Amino acid sequence: MSNQSETALPAATADLVDLLTRAQRALARDLGTVLEEEGTSVDQWRVLRALDGAEGRSMGELAAEVEIPHPTLTRIVDTLVDSAYLYRSQSSRDRRRVSVHVSDLGRRKLRRLDALAAAHEQAMAARLGPDTVATLSAMLRSVRERL
Template sequence: MEAVGLRSHLGYVLSEAERAVNRGLSTALQAEGVTVEQWRILRALSDGRGHSMGDLAEAALMPHPTLTKAVDRLVDSALVYRRQDPNDRRRVAVYLSNSGTLLVDRLDHAATAHHRTVEAAFGPQRAEELMRSLTLLIESLR
């Protein structure tokens, strides 16, 4: 069957797939009171290095103003904190707090369970191939 209308455009189909996947992920994270966007921020910070807002916006796939508001809420919840970079006083980095680290551990379980649900619905091999293909697409378009 030939694709017609919006579904004939890759960008649309990718957005629709993202919505479907994130709807389930949102449900999985809801028990901890965390949104998908907050999970991305926390997960990006879990490497322990501290990130500038610019690096964090790119990693979390969020525009700067939206990221700033989300980080402010996470700071208010004591899950992350900001600290001036000791090597560059002009740079402020965001770090995961101890409470944030404990939360990320719990969120990882929820995200992994969601990933398994997607694999069960789509098939593990197809899901793995899709991730490889999408990663190649991203690299090709950079």
């Protein structure tokens, strides 16, 4: 009997990972379509959100926050800097360290993106039902905290 439960667990885990990956990709794809109206990707929006309200962050801190690999994050930040939504500065504490900050233009852009994302989330909640969204959000927060 215990042999059946031992073999069922890896299959359930693989299915869970696949289901979460597929759901995440579908949601990101849908949101990406909405954010394209502002010429912005989901990852660019996430970077702006992570930096909003911060005194500036190093690339390492930012990479850990948004969970984007350093080379990809560098390209995203470079694009946002070229668009004047972000800027870089030397850290006042350590001259070797560079911090990334949101500009005023970036904050205005983020407000528009957040409004689009909120409308997208409301539409998704209407399709799935508010109870499903609340339960799923709570479960995913719990899983993230435990991992």
